[in-house]
Amino acid sequence: MSRLLDGRSVAATIRADVTERAEALAARGITPTLAIVLPTEDESAAWYVRSLQRAAEKVGIRCQVSKPAAEALVGDLDALSADSEVHGVMCQTPLPEGLTLAGVGAHIAVEKDVDGANPESLGRLAAGVADTFAPATAAAVLEILRSQDVPLSGKRVVVVGRSTVVGKPAALLLLAQNATVTVCHSRTVDLPAVARTAEVLVAAIGRAKMLGAEYVAPGAVVVDVGTNPTSDGGLVGDVDAEAVADIVGALTPVPGGVGPVTTALLLRHVVTAAERITA
Numbered sequence: 001m002s003r004l005l006d007g008r009s010v011a012a013t014i015r016a017d018v019t020e021r022a023e024a025l026a027a028r029g030i031t032p033t034l035a036i037v038l039p040t041e042d043e044s045a046a047w048y049v050r051s052l053q054r055a056a057e058k059v060g061i062r063c064q065v066s067k068p069a070a071e072a073l074v075g076d077l078d079a080l081s082a083d084s085e086v087h088g089v090m091c092q093t094p095l096p097e098g099l100t101l102a103g104v105g106a107h108i109a110v111e112k113d114v115d116g117a118n119p120e121s122l123g124r125l126a127a128g129v130a131d132t133f134a135p136a137t138a139a140a141v142l143e144i145l146r147s148q149d150v151p152l153s154g155k156r157v158v159v160v161g162r163s164t165v166v167g168k169p170a171a172l173l174l175l176a177q178n179a180t181v182t183v184c185h186s187r188t189v190d191l192p193a194v195a196r197t198a199e200v201l202v203a204a205i206g207r208a209k210m211l212g213a214e215y216v217a218p219g220a221v222v223v224d225v226g227t228n229p230t231s232d233g234g235l236v237g238d239v240d241a242e243a244v245a246d247i248v249g250a251l252t253p254v255p256g257g258v259g260p261v262t263t264a265l266l267l268r269h270v271v272t273a274a275e276r277i278t279a
């Protein structure tokens with residue numbers, strides 16, 4: 001039976017650090033503040049933003065949410081980027097028709113871009129510029145592996161998914177750790193064979209339980225980023241956990257794996273941004 005890589009305990013450790021740092025900022029009269037822009041009525045986006053708000057308040061981060069109309073969105077992001085009381089800015093997807101994350105994200109100041117939405121942040125990540133905020137989900141993949149002392153240098157890592165928010169930045173972060181990284185996507189030929197070469201497999205696809213036994217090598221460490229809603233209100237990952245359990249060495253559960261670490265890292269990015277901006 002594989003080992004479960006528990007994201008909740010990793011998240012708790014991060015939150016404890018964030019709480020201390022938020023208190024230190026408060027002692028200097030600074031309230032670390034995250035501004036979330038929620039531009040649509042999407043129900044699951046609203047649910048996620050409420051959960052972020054609760055998590056932020058618990059660690060001493062103020063979280064303000066605005067719901068601009070599509071025409072006002074980039075103007076609001078410009079204003080928040082210029083607002084000295086705001087340290088982190090995030091635009092929640094989905095976006096209104098006709099807008100792209102790259103176009104909208106370009107209006108978030110890089111030093112406040114706590115979820116790595118500005119294309120400049122991704123470019124800085126690719127160029128290895130220090131102090132760049134990676135998208136929190138991609139950073140969570142690395143944080144889980146680091147917390148479990150999973151070696152990456154020289155290891156064969158396969159990332160399935162090449163989105164700008166997860167797959168690509170995760171691949172860049174893994175490369176920075178000297179892993180040998182292969183990035184797969186919907187046009188990859190014979191994905192099971194490529195995935196089976198992985199000592200560390202990262203699934204960021206958005207297809208419920210797609211990766212079964214034929215996609216994993218014995219002993220592989222598997223990080224499942226997927227969060228796919230089920231008809232009974234639950235969540236499942238991109239990996240068929242039951243099918244791979246007796247093959248892989250370790251696996252992140254869904255829920256309780258990458259998700260909680262993502263939230264905790266987003267909050268850590270906010271205190272880091274506040275510390276840097278007010279230094």
Ligand code: NAP
Nearest residue numbers: 137161162163166185186204205206225226227258259262
């Ligand atoms: P996305 O933008 O839809 O990208 C999905 C990627 O998977 C694309 O690169 C796509 O390839 C690839 N793909 C789709 N079907 C495939 C197939 N049959 N074979 C191989 N590759 C395939 O999704 P995302 O935003 O990266 O999110 C991925 C998953 O992570 C989703 O389940 C999402 O809910 C979850 N997520 C979780 C968190 C968290 O905090 N835990 C945060 C963000 C996202 P192409 O590029 O060729 O289309």
